[in-house]
Amino acid sequence: MNNTQAVSFLDATLRKVYPQDFEYRQLAEERLEQLTMPRWALGDLLDLAVDLAGMTRSLRPPVARKKVVIMVGDHGVTAEGVSKYPPEVTAQMVRNFVRGGAGINALARQAGAGVCVVDVGARDDFADLVREGAIMAKKIGHGTANMVYGPAMTRTHAVMAVEAGIEVANALAAEVDVLGAGEMGIGNTTPSTAIAAVFTGRKVAELTGRGTGIDDIQLANKIAVIEKALTRNKPNAKDGLDVLAKVGGFEIGAIAGLILGAAAHRKPVIVDGFISTAGAMIASSLEPFVRDYLICAHRSAEPGHGALLDALRLRPLLDLNLRLGEGSGAALAMNVVEAAVAILTEMATFAEAGVAGPR
Structure with a gap:
């Protein structure tokens, strides 16, 4: 592989890198805001969950493998x-x-x-x-x-x-x-x-x-x-x-x-x-x-x-x-x-639990 091919391969990869998906970040934040606990009580763990949703474009980010x-x-x-x-x-x-x-x-x-x-x-x-x-x-x-x-x-x-x-x-x-x-x-x-x-x-x-x-x-x-x-x-x-x-x-x-x-x-x-x-x-x-x-x-x-x-x-x-x-x-x-993914996908929201939401 010559240098020109190597650089073009690198450049092709760079062109495939996009920012996190804003829509999925927003959807994840909305769900996490409604969890049955005080607002953002799990701090950085919830920030990580939002990041994972934005990275993977999913509200159920795959992380098992x-x-x-x-x-x-x-x-x-x-x-x-x-x-x-x-x-x-x-x-x-x-x-x-x-x-x-x-x-x-x-x-x-x-x-x-x-x-x-x-x-x-x-x-x-x-x-x-x-x-x-x-x-x-x-x-x-x-x-x-x-x-x-x-x-x-x-x-x-x-x-x-x-x-x-x-x-x-x-x-x-x-x-x-x-x-x-x-x-x-x-x-x-x-x-x-x-x-x-x-x-x-x-x-x-x-x-x-x-x-x-x-x-x-x-x-x-x-x-x-x-x-x-x-x-x-x-x-x-x-x-x-x-x-x-x-x-x-x-x-x-x-x-x-x-x-x-x-x-x-x-x-x-x-x-x-x-x-x-x-x-x-x-x-x-x-x-x-x-x-x-x-x-x-x-x-x-x-x-x-x-x-x-x-x-x-x-x-x-x-x-x-x-x-x-x-x-x-x-x-x-x-x-x-x-x-972080377990919190995003497994915890009940206030609506699901049938109780009043966060104030």
Whole structure:
């Protein structure tokens, strides 16, 4: 596939993204106003129900079929000592996901959700897992380049990463109602922080967190590494693909594509934590209406996450001091999404209950 075809495929997806349906939002609000409880007593849960009606054009939003998609990619910047763990852990965790032994597997099972692992940029080829159909193979490269010395990837590869995520969304659209965006990639809080700095204009030191649990010396190094990468590459905040190419990651681009593809199919997509929200920021820079299909699972312990949420005008459903990644928060939030739909579809109205309405 040449670059012209890739861009035209991306553009075709962007043209399919529309705002939420105002009529269904209005109908949902009217019903929720009449429920047998004080007005809007369930607060954000009711706001979520209205959003789901607008996203899906339905007063009975389909949410039963759920899947967490874990995009996987490695990062050349790990050579700078920005993570507590070596890059080999990425491949180890992929195999743990496949075995069903990771945190996301337990949380997904509890939520009744499936887990789909997609290799878009890991160092390992996972030939056996691909052969067995245990993971989806959408590899763009064997990890990004070290962004301290130049762009993390070419612009063509950035487009291909987004395109890969769209392809995953298209492949799952017929069998999934709600998508959760997760990730795995040692070192990926570093490019996510760089992305946050570009789009928010805030200082790197304010946005940089401890990721896998680095100490003060490592944190100072991580801040310096991000600042060097931004100075060297000068990503353009008005061009999301430029930002992705210069300081992003393959899995971050694929998350952006997953979000764009989900929105094109009018599917809600639950964004997990910091890295997934960096992907959402890239997606929003390409098509602002994707925000209408985003559900923020939780507020991460990473300081850069809050800055991105503010930029995207997203309110997290949960605040549990999570920092695992993998889509863990998205799996937890799927329970909240189902609860919102249950309120919209199952609670009696004052009229149905034969009592006086709210005053």
